[in-house]
Amino acid sequence: MMARLNFRDAFTRTRICTRNCRVWNFTRAVWRLEISPSLWHLKDVTLAWIPLKLESIRTLLSTCEWMESLSLKNCWDIESFDIKKLELKKLVIDRCIIGTDYIGFEAPNLKVFKYCGSEPPGSEVKVVAGTIEEADLDLSPMDEFFACGNELRKFIRDFFAVNVLTVCSVILQGDEPVRLAEGLRVRHLKMKIQMHPQEFCGFFWFHNSCPRPKLQ
Structure with a gap:
């Protein structure tokens, strides 16, 4: 199925192909978006390589009430990711430029x-024990750890x-307290x-902070 999004102040108008309620490709677009009714039932949305406002993210979330997964990849102009309540099951924020470097949601x-x-x-961030299954925290774009321990x-x-936590080498390099x-x-x-x-510092820090971890 083919559908369109209408953009204001856009660099280009971009076509989107949706298949099985998924957005497959969406690049080089704009500032504020108007969501077509044909997209309201989307469940899995990926936005990549576009300037994106917090207002647009909130509009997308409030309009697509069936959405379960949102991925933001290499987006910029996001003032902050400050959402009061998310109904999502999966959230990915990958190498986006967030002005205030703030992420807040329940x-x-x-x-x-x-x-x-x-x-x-x-x-x-507020998540629910017993519901949240996996978190992958990756600071590899830093190359090496610097003073950001707090x-x-x-x-x-x-x-x-x-239940499952994945951390990168940079996180392991942190010179942190014992646990x-x-x-x-x-x-x-x-x-x-x-x-x-x-990395040995981080290894022992996580080992002491997790009662019974299985290491991989």
Whole structure:
């Protein structure tokens, strides 16, 4: 099925092909979008390589009430990702430029969260223990860890209840206290190591912060 989105202040008008309630390709578009009724029942949406306003994200979420998965990849001009309540089951924020480096939301149904960015964002995230299954936190665009320990600890603590936690080499390189005081409920810890000598700090930090992790 073919459908259209109408854009205001757009660089180009872009066609979107939807198949089985999925947006497959959406690039090089605009600032504010008007969503056609033919797209209201979308379940899986990916927006990539476009300037994107927080207002547009909120409009998309409020209009597409059936949406279960939202992926934002290499988008820019996002002031912040400040959403009061998300009904999503999966959220991906991948290498997006967020002006205030802030992510805040309450997501009672969220099962999977993936973040990739050049620094840990300021965060106020509320997920539900027993519902959230997996979090993948990737700061590899940083290349090496620098002084952002407080933000990093807060970001990791927001996902204390996940069953599966994946962390990158940069996170493991953090020179942190012996353990997270509150502890983590993580059962499966996946570490993307690069044989950096500082990774041992993160290895022991996570080992001490998780009561019974299975390491991968």
